[in-house]
Amino acid sequence: MKKWLRRIALSLLVLVIVAVASGATYEFLGRRAARRDFPLRGELVDIGGRRLQVDCRGSGTPVVVLEAGLSTGGALDWSAVHDSIAQTTRTCAYSRAGIMWSDAASGQLTAKRVAEDLHAALGKAGEPPPYVLVGHSLGGPYIMTYTGYFGDEVAGLVMVDASHPEQLQRLKEVAPAAVEPNLTPMKVARALSWAGVVRLAMRSAPTMPNQSAEDARPIAAYASHSIDGAMAEMEALAATFDEAGRFRTLGDRPLVVLTAAKPMPDSVRAALKLSPEGAAKMQAAWKAMHDDEASWSTRSRHVMVDDATHYIQFDRPDVVIEAVRSVVDSVRAPLAVASDSTRR
Secondary structure, three states: OHHHHHHHHHHHHHHHHHHHHHHHHHHHHHHHHHHHHOOOOOEEEEOOOOEEEEEEEOOOOOEEEEEOOOOOOHHHHHOOOHHHHHOOOOEEEEEOOOOOOOOOOOOOOOHHHHHHHHHHHHHHOOOOOOEEEEEEOOHHHHHHHHHHHOHHHEEEEEEEOOOOOOHHHHHHOOOHHHHOOOOHHHHHHHHOHHHOHHHHHHOOOOOOOOOOHHHHHHHHHOHHHHHHHHHHHHHOHHHHHHHHOOOOOOOOOEEEEEEEOOOOOHHHHHHOOOOHHHHHHHHHHHHHHHHHHHOOOOEEEEEEEOOOOOOHHHHOHHHHHHHHHHHHHHHHHHHHHHHHHHHO
16 A cells, blocks of 8 residues: 555656646747747846836937836837837837846845936937826836936826826725735745746737737747736835925826726626626726826816726727827927027
8 A cells, every 4th residue: 555655655756747847948949939029129228237128219309208018028028119109209119127028136126226227228229308207007106206206307207097106095994805915826836937827828818909919929928028027016016105205296287098998898897806896986086196197287188088997008099099189289389489589
């Protein structure tokens, strides 16, 4: 009997070893294929011992800078609007530390560090201010932090269903599952990314509206690298909001705030453990926070996008494009007057 038990244990051990080796090989080959099949878009800019991916297109001033939300897509989260905005003015999307082609960062992640990374990357890439900053979701607090530290460079802003620095507190009563998500599956996936778990899961990931396969496939291919960067940002979320909350004054900079107002799908409501009434309260709280964001500038416009979910840039790219162009036009008007005065 003991002999058979030893054989069974040995067989199980062999199976585990084979599975681990197979997973590691699958991940190794997947990363090599990603580098081959989905080469860098734009350039890698050295910001002091590590590099960030920056993809700038078009020409003109001010330079539009696209700041993605909390995701693994980085610069490609703007694929549905990047080229169209670049027809109006110079437009740069980039991937933060540890996302897509960008190198990971060591040490503690802070909103100030994100701002400093972007500042260094734009400088090394030769992209001079003034900037119009466009932030989606968590990108909203990031661009407010950038404005707080480098305000002389920022001429205008667009908030795309942006997070609010008080959202954890304000949403806790109406939707606790939204502010206290179960991160265990993500942590397990990150821990096992070396074994191909993330890569395998991303094979069945759906594409977004107005997102081509050409733009979706690189995100999946680099997800096992990007998950580390995304999780670092998730774990620093409360500190990021606290830091960004210190910066809420934009003066007379032109500002457009876009709010996703499409009714919450039943699947999302169920995941957040909300009743229909609870979902309505959450969306009302979200709108109230965006009303507050719009009050941060004396030249603001708040637009409710009734047929868009959180990723407005994919659901309604035309709305985001129009919002950015309107801010660019507002910034250009005094620049044109100043240029004309100089010529005289």
